Amino acid sequence: SMAANMRLPTIRKQVSLSSSLSALDGKDLVVPGDVITSDTGFMRGHGTYMDEEKLTASVAGEVERVNKLICVRPLKTRFNGEVGDVVVGRITEVQQKRWKVDTNSRLDSVLLLSSVNLPGGELRRRSAEDELTMRDYLQEGDLISAEVQSVFSDGALSLHTRSLKYGKLGQGVLVQLSPSLIKRQKTHFHNLPCGASIILGNNGFVWLYPTPGHQDEEAGGYYTSLEPVSLSDREVISRLRNCLLALGAHKVLLYDTSVLYCYESSLPHQIKDILKPEVMEEIVMMTRQKLVELEG
Amino acid sequence: MRDTPLSNCERDFLLKAIQEKKRLDGRQTYDYRSIKISFGTDYGCCFVDLGKTRIMAQVSCELITPKENRPNEGLIFFNIELSPMASPAFEMGRQSELLVKLNRQLERCLRNSKCIDTESLCVVSGEKVWQIRVDVHLLNHDGNLMDAASIAAIAALCHFRRPDVGIQGEEVTVYSTEERDPIPLSIYHMPICVSFSFFQQGTYLLVDPCEREERVMDGLLMIAMNKHREICSIQSSGGIMLLKDQVLRCSKIASVKVSEITELINKALENDKKARKTGGKFGFAESLPQERITALKTDVSHVEMSDVKEKANEIVQRAEVPPQTVPSPVLTAPGTGQVGEGLENSWGLKEEEEEEEEDETVELKMELEEGHEEKGRGNYLPKFCFPWVSETDSPGPRSVCAVFYGHSLQDSTE
Numbered sequence: 001s002m003a004a005n006m007r008l009p010t011i012r013k014q015v016s017l018s019s020s021l022s023a024l025d026g027k028d029l030v031v032p033g034d035v036i037t038s039d040t041g042f043m044r045g046h047g048t049y050m051d052e053e054k055l056t057a058s059v060a061g062e063v064e065r066v067n068k069l070i071c072v073r074p075l076k077t078r079f080n081g082e083v084g085d086v087v088v089g090r091i092t093e094v095q096q097k098r099w100k101v102d103t104n105s106r107l108d109s110v111l112l113l114s115s116v117n118l119p120g121g122e123l124r125r126r127s128a129e130d131e132l133t134m135r136d137y138l139q140e141g142d143l144i145s146a147e148v149q150s151v152f153s154d155g156a157l158s159l160h161t162r163s164l165k166y167g168k169l170g171q172g173v174l175v176q177l178s179p180s181l182i183k184r185q186k187t188h189f190h191n192l193p194c195g196a197s198i199i200l201g202n203n204g205f206v207w208l209y210p211t212p213g214h215q216d217e218e219a220g221g222y223y224t225s226l227e228p229v230s231l232s233d234r235e236v237i238s239r240l241r242n243c244l245l246a247l248g249a250h251k252v253l254l255y256d257t258s259v260l261y262c263y264e265s266s267l268p269h270q271i272k273d274i275l276k277p278e279v280m281e282e283i284v285m286m287t288r289q290k291l292v293e294l295e296g
Numbered sequence: 297m298r299d300t301p302l303s304n305c306e307r308d309f310l311l312k313a314i315q316e317k318k319r320l321d322g323r324q325t326y327d328y329r330s331i332k333i334s335f336g337t338d339y340g341c342c343f344v345d346l347g348k349t350r351i352m353a354q355v356s357c358e359l360i361t362p363k364e365n366r367p368n369e370g371l372i373f374f375n376i377e378l379s380p381m382a383s384p385a386f387e388m389g390r391q392s393e394l395l396v397k398l399n400r401q402l403e404r405c406l407r408n409s410k411c412i413d414t415e416s417l418c419v420v421s422g423e424k425v426w427q428i429r430v431d432v433h434l435l436n437h438d439g440n441l442m443d444a445a446s447i448a449a450i451a452a453l454c455h456f457r458r459p460d461v462g463i464q465g466e467e468v469t470v471y472s473t474e475e476r477d478p479i480p481l482s483i484y485h486m487p488i489c490v491s492f493s494f495f496q497q498g499t500y501l502l503v504d505p506c507e508r509e510e511r512v513m514d515g516l517l518m519i520a521m522n523k524h525r526e527i528c529s530i531q532s533s534g535g536i537m538l539l540k541d542q543v544l545r546c547s548k549i550a551s552v553k554v555s556e557i558t559e560l561i562n563k564a565l566e567n568d569k570k571a572r573k574t575g576g577k578f579g580f581a582e583s584l585p586q587e588r589i590t591a592l593k594t595d596v597s598h599v600e601m602s603d604v605k606e607k608a609n610e611i612v613q614r615a616e617v618p619p620q621t622v623p624s625p626v627l628t629a630p631g632t633g634q635v636g637e638g639l640e641n642s643w644g645l646k647e648e649e650e651e652e653e654e655d656e657t658v659e660l661k662m663e664l665e666e667g668h669e670e671k672g673r674g675n676y677l678p679k680f681c682f683p684w685v686s687e688t689d690s691p692g693p694r695s696v697c698a699v700f701y702g703h704s705l706q707d708s709t710e
C-alpha cells in the first residue's frame with residue numbers, strides 16, 4: 001500500500017504532571033560524578049565510589065540511605081534477578097546439560113537440564129540420551145518463560161521451568177521494556193478481560209499471547225499450538241502491544257490494572273494511531289487519571 | 297558484550313523475503329550499496345563508506361633491514377582492527393575468529409597477488425628496505441567488512457606517497473616532504489574483493505550482504521579480482537556445497553563489479569589529486585564540517601512514485617469502511633496540520649488567495665489574523681514546506697494523502 005503518514009519535526013514539549021512533581025520532593029536524584037557527601041562516616045554501597053575522600057555517584061539514579069550505608073539505585077539498568085522472579089528469555093546457546101538464556105541481565109542466565117520438565121511429566125533421572133535430544137525441546141532462538149531458582153556468585157541467574165505454567169512460548173508478541181517499569185506482584189500471568197493473555201516478566205520482557213482455549217496440557221509447556229490465530233485476537237494483541245510501548249515511553253509502572261486501563265483509554269483511536277506522540281500522551285494521561293481515582 | 301540474539305520471526309522474515317527476491321533495503325540481488333571513498337590530509341589515509349559500513353585505512357612506511365632470504369625486497373604488513381565502536385559485540389584486544397579470517401583474507405588478496413612491486417621498495421640491498429604498513433580500522437559494522445576493507449586498503453596504497461631517497465656512494469639520504477616531493481608506490485594492479493552470500497543451501501545468492509543478511513546466511517564466497525579479470529584469491533566459508541557453474545557465474549558478476557569499483561577508486565584519486573593541486577580544502581579538513589550529527593538529517597532515499605495515482609485510487613476503491621472513531625479525529629498539535637480542498641488551512645501560513653481576500657475586507661482580515669495567531673504553528677515549520685502549501689488541488693478524498701505529498705516530492709527533487 002502506498003498511503004503514508006508524514007509529519008514535520010517539532011520541538012518536544014515537556015509533559016509535567018502535578019502528581020509526579022510532588023513525588024520528586026523527597027527524592028535525591030544524582031548523575032555520575034555528582035558528589036553525594038564529603039562526610040567520611042558513611043559506608044559506600046552500590047553505584048558509588050570514593051573520589052578523594054568524597055563519596056561520588058557512578059550511576060544516574062536516586063540516592064538511598066540506610067543508617068550508615070549509602071547507595072545509588074540506577075534509573076536504567078540491566079535486570080538484577082532475585083529468587084522467585086518470573087522471567088521471559090530467549091535461548092542463545094545449547095550446551096552440555098544446560099541452556100544459556102538471554103534475560104536482559106549482565107550475564108546470560110542458565111537453564112539446567114535437570115530444571116526442566118521432561119515431556120510426559122515424568123520424574124526420572126536424566127540420561128545420556130536426554131542430553132543428546134536437548135535440541136528437540138529447546139533450540140537457539142526459542143522463547144521461554146521461567147522462574148529464577150537461585151543466583152550464582154557472579155550474578156548469573158539459574159532458572160527452572162518445573163511448573164506447567166512455565167515452558168516454551170508459542171505464538172504471540174514480545175515487547176522489550178526496561179526492567180524497572182515492571183511492578184512486583186503476586187502473579188505475573190494474567191488473562192486480560194479484553195481477550196488476550198499477558199506475562200509480565202520481571203526482566204522487562206512482556207509476552208502477549210491469545211488466551212489458550214481449553215486444552216489438556218501435554219508436555220509441561222513444550223507443546224506449541226500452531227492453530228491460526230483469529231483476526232480479532234490479533235487486533236487485541238496489536239493494540240495491547242502499542243499500549244505497552246506508550247506506557248513504557250512515559251515511564252508508567254506496568255501491572256495488569258495499568259495495562260487494562262490503557263487499553264480501554266486507547267479504544268477510541270485506531271491501533272496504528274496509538275504510536276503517535278500526541279495520542280500517546282493523551283492515552284497515558286487518561287490512564288494515570290484512572291489509576292489515581294482507583295487509589296483515592 | 298554479546299550482541300542481542302536474532303529472533304526467530306526476524307530470521308524467518310529475512311529468509312522468506314530473500315526467497316521472493318526482496319531485500320531489506322530494496323536492492324536487487326546483484327546490487328552493491330552506495331560506495332563513498334574519501335581521503336584524509338595525510339597521504340595514505342582513506343575512508344570508505346559501503347552503505348553504513350565505515351572503514352578507515354592508513355598506510356605508513358619505515359626503513360628496516362630486509363629478510364635474509366630476500367635481501368632485495370621490501371616488506372608489506374597488514375593489520376585489521378575491529379574497533380568496539382563498530383559493534384557492541386567487538387571487544388578491544390580480543391582475537392575473534394572473524395578478525396583472524398579478515399586478516400588472512402586481506403593478506404591473501406593483497407600480498408599473494410603481488411599487486412605492489414616490492415623490489416622498488418629496496419634502498420640498499422641487504423641493509424635497508426622500506427616496510428609498508430597498512431592499518432585498517434573498522435568504524436561501523438553493517439555487513440560485508442571484507443569488501444570495504446579491500447577497497448580501503450588498495451585505495452590507501454594508491455594514495456600513499458613515500459619519502460624520496462637519494463644514494464651517493466655509501467651515503468643514503470632520506471628527504472623529507474618539504475625537501476623533495478614524495479613518490480607514489482609502484483602498484484601493478486588493484487585487487488578488489490567481492491562477497492557473495494548464500495542462503496538455503498546455495499539456492500539463493502546475494503551480493504554485498506548487509507549485517508542482518510549476514511546473520512542468516514549459510515555461507516560466504518569471497519572472490520578477489522582485478523579489472524583485468526585475473527582472480528587473485530577465492531575463499532568459501534560456511535561449508536556450503538557450491539556447483540561449478542555457480543562459482544563461474546559468481547566470478548562473472550565479480551568481474552563486472554570490480555571494474556565498476558576500480559573506476560570509482562580511480563575517480564576518487566583523480567579528484568583528490570586535483571584538489572591538492574589547486575590547494576583547496578580537501579580530505580579530512582573538508583569533510584569535517586559535513587560530519588555533523590543532526591537529529592533532523594537523513595540520507596536521500598529514492599521513493600518509487602511512477603504509478604502512485606493508479607495504485608492509490610485502486611486502494612481507495614477496495615478499502616473497507618474504517619472502524620468507528622471519535623467524531624473529531626484530527627488532533628491538532630505542533631508541526632501537524634491539514635490542507636486540502638474545502639478544508640480549513642491550518643498550516644498557519646497565509647496563501648496568496650487568502651491574502652487577496654484579506655485586502656478586500658478589513659473585518660475579515662482581523663478575524664483571519666486572530667485565527668492564524670491562535671494556531672501560530674508557523675514558527676516551527678522550516679522553509680521547504682512552502683511548495684507543499686501552494687498546491688491546493690487535492691485529488692479525491694482525504695485518505696489519499698500520499699498522492700498529494702508524493703506529487704510535491706517529485707517536483708522538489710527534480
